[in-house]
Amino acid sequence: MGLILREKAEYLATFRWLEVFLMETLARWVPTTPEMEVKVLMGRHIWDAAQHADALGKRTFELRAPLHYTLTPLPGYLGTMKKLASVEDTAGRIQAVYDVILPSLLARYQHYLQNSDSLLDEPSFRVIEGILNDYARMRKESEEVRAELRETLVFDPERAQRWSRQENAINDFVVRGTGSTLAREATA
Amino acid sequence: MTASAKRKTVQGVTLCADPAREDCFRVAQLDSEMQKFENGMSEDARREKLHRHMNNEMGALEIAAQCLADFPESPWELRMQLARQAFDESRHVRALHQRLRQLGGYKGEFPIGNFEWAVTNVCDTLAARLAIQNRTFEAGQMDLLGALRQIWRSVGDERTAEVLEHILADEINHVRFANQWIRKLVQADRRLLLKVASAVRFLADTNSVLAGESAADSAETSSEQHKKLGINVEDRRHADFSDDEINEILRQAGMSSLASAEAQA
Numbered sequence: 001m002g003l004i005l006r007e008k009a010e011y012l013a014t015f016r017w018l019e020v021f022l023m024e025t026l027a028r029w030v031p032t033t034p035e036m037e038v039k040v041l042m043g044r045h046i047w048d049a050a051q052h053a054d055a056l057g058k059r060t061f062e063l064r065a066p067l068h069y070t071l072t073p074l075p076g077y078l079g080t081m082k083k084l085a086s087v088e089d090t091a092g093r094i095q096a097v098y099d100v101i102l103p104s105l106l107a108r109y110q111h112y113l114q115n116s117d118s119l120l121d122e123p124s125f126r127v128i129e130g131i132l133n134d135y136a137r138m139r140k141e142s143e144e145v146r147a148e149l150r151e152t153l154v155f156d157p158e159r160a161q162r163w164s165r166q167e168n169a170i171n172d173f174v175v176r177g178t179g180s181t182l183a184r185e186a187t188a
Numbered sequence: 189m190t191a192s193a194k195r196k197t198v199q200g201v202t203l204c205a206d207p208a209r210e211d212c213f214r215v216a217q218l219d220s221e222m223q224k225f226e227n228g229m230s231e232d233a234r235r236e237k238l239h240r241h242m243n244n245e246m247g248a249l250e251i252a253a254q255c256l257a258d259f260p261e262s263p264w265e266l267r268m269q270l271a272r273q274a275f276d277e278s279r280h281v282r283a284l285h286q287r288l289r290q291l292g293g294y295k296g297e298f299p300i301g302n303f304e305w306a307v308t309n310v311c312d313t314l315a316a317r318l319a320i321q322n323r324t325f326e327a328g329q330m331d332l333l334g335a336l337r338q339i340w341r342s343v344g345d346e347r348t349a350e351v352l353e354h355i356l357a358d359e360i361n362h363v364r365f366a367n368q369w370i371r372k373l374v375q376a377d378r379r380l381l382l383k384v385a386s387a388v389r390f391l392a393d394t395n396s397v398l399a400g401e402s403a404a405d406s407a408e409t410s411s412e413q414h415k416k417l418g419i420n421v422e423d424r425r426h427a428d429f430s431d432d433e434i435n436e437i438l439r440q441a442g443m444s445s446l447a448s449a450e451a452q453a
Contacts, residue, residue, distance in 0.1 A: 028253070030249060030274070031253060034211075036285070039249060039281070040278045040282055046253060046256065047271045054268060057264070
């Protein structure tokens with residue numbers, strides 16, 4: 001199925017919400033995570049998520065939606081994200097972001113690309129391809145920190161797999177047909 | 189409860205409770221609990237300086253991050269600046285940790301203090317936090333770094349001087365955006381001026397109660413240290429302090445004659 005213009009704006013606005021959510025989650029975790037190397041890792045990626053949200057928000061405007069148009073995901077997906085953001089232990093937080101959220105967002109971005117037009121929607125492709133490149137670097141950096149802290153952090157692969165299964169089970173995550181909110185004069 | 193909502197009491201002053209630290213760190217509440225050295229540039233003293241600075245940068249990262257978490261309704265452009273600051277402070281922590289290890293030091297080698305975090309996060313507006321952390325503590329660090337890089341060079345440590353030079357360049361940006369945004373925020377809501385003034389007063393009172401000293405480098409932003417190390421006038425200009433503000437800072441630091449010269453320049 002190909003996305004129509006309005007749906008593209010809705011997808012990108014939802015991705016923007018998710019990037020802001022990631023930024024805020026990492027920001028909240030920095031002071032409450034004891035390990036210095038993990039604080040540094042999260043601090044670096046706060047900026048990545050902010051830049052992604054910024055680029056997506058500018059692109060929504062080009063798709064006849066408000067500047068920095070942002071849509072909260074559907075309740076099921078929202079609940080899953082909030083559950084992941086409530087993890088307290090350091091190993092779990094690393095797994096939630098780098099083993100679950102980033103891979104799942106990568107798949108959802110790729111789904112968008114598969115359902116859009118690489119010529120007509122090329123600016124969105126450029127933005128998303130940049131985000132996916134960043135994700136690869138972010139996950140690589142998380143692996144380096146895991147290796148550095150291998151003697152102090154214990155990771156439970158089963159837990160990450162369980163979270164991934166829960167995330168994968170949710171197909172639809174974008175609120176559709178927001179109609180009038182796409183008017184330029186709507187609050188950004 | 190968010191990290192900034194938790195409280196502790198130090199010598200009768202209510203402050204924000206410490207952020208999370210690994211067990212290897214000994215967290216000091218008073219400057220007297222910090223390690224001091226007779227020879228300020230002995231090998232041990234150099235490592236202590238780097239260790240203290242590393243923790244201060246960690247605190248700056250935590251404060252910027254907490255601002256993002258606590259003020260989701262603030263303008264997006266300002267949030268972008270805070271996110272960038274978090275990235276910069278993260279790099280500073282890494283660079284200082286790397287240098288510390290190169291000099292034979294390690295995490296937790298010396299006591300640390302979280303004074304800046306403890307004072308800044310008592311403020312309940314973003315404008316006040318920017319006024320305390322960026323415009324006061326980080327601007328004070330600009331003054332320090334302006335002099336310290338030369339001190340490290342004078343003992344032949346070019347690498348540390350280079351690290352400090354790059355940190356200084358980043359801090360100027362953090363102070364600049366804070367100066368610019370405080371003006372914008374206050375213009376939009378004049379009541380914030382009172383909040384900013386109260387925050388500055390609170391910082392002064394806290395410093396006074398805690399014997400004019402903090403458990404972190406912020407102690408060195410005091411007028412005594414400024415007299416010793418000087419005000420970094422050039423970089424304060426880069427950071428968008430007005431001439432009047434710079435002259436006032438020079439006067440407060442007991443450099444009235446220099447303030448006059450600056451005014452004539």
